[in-house]
Amino acid sequence: DVVAAAINDNFALDSGLSPKEDAIYLEDPEDPDAKIYVNVIAARAEDKDNEAYKELVKYYQTDETKRDYDKYTNGAWIASW
Incomplete structure (x- = not known):
């Protein structure tokens, strides 16, 4: 308690x-100090053009994902893309 x-x-x-x-x-979320809490999808420099990774990001960064954020986190998570 x-x-x-x-x-x-x-x-x-x-x-x-x-x-x-x-x-x-x-x-x-617009405060520059809050930017440290943004999750990123990262790859090694030599994999920056990997098509599989680009596909993953494409499917992740969708309106459906934004709706799921809102649905499952009661609006606590905010898409940064």
Whole structure:
């Protein structure tokens, strides 16, 4: 039991909380300091033109993925593409 805590959204979601509705503070996703929390898909330099990787990114960066983010994280995750 605590009065307030700083926790990752996955812990809030697993506890039945909605980060967008139950949080007392949310970081501004447009703040440059928040950019360190963006997940990236990365490859070695020699694989930058790998067609399989490009296909993966293409299928990941879709409106369907954005809808799933909203559905499964109650709007806590924001697509960065």
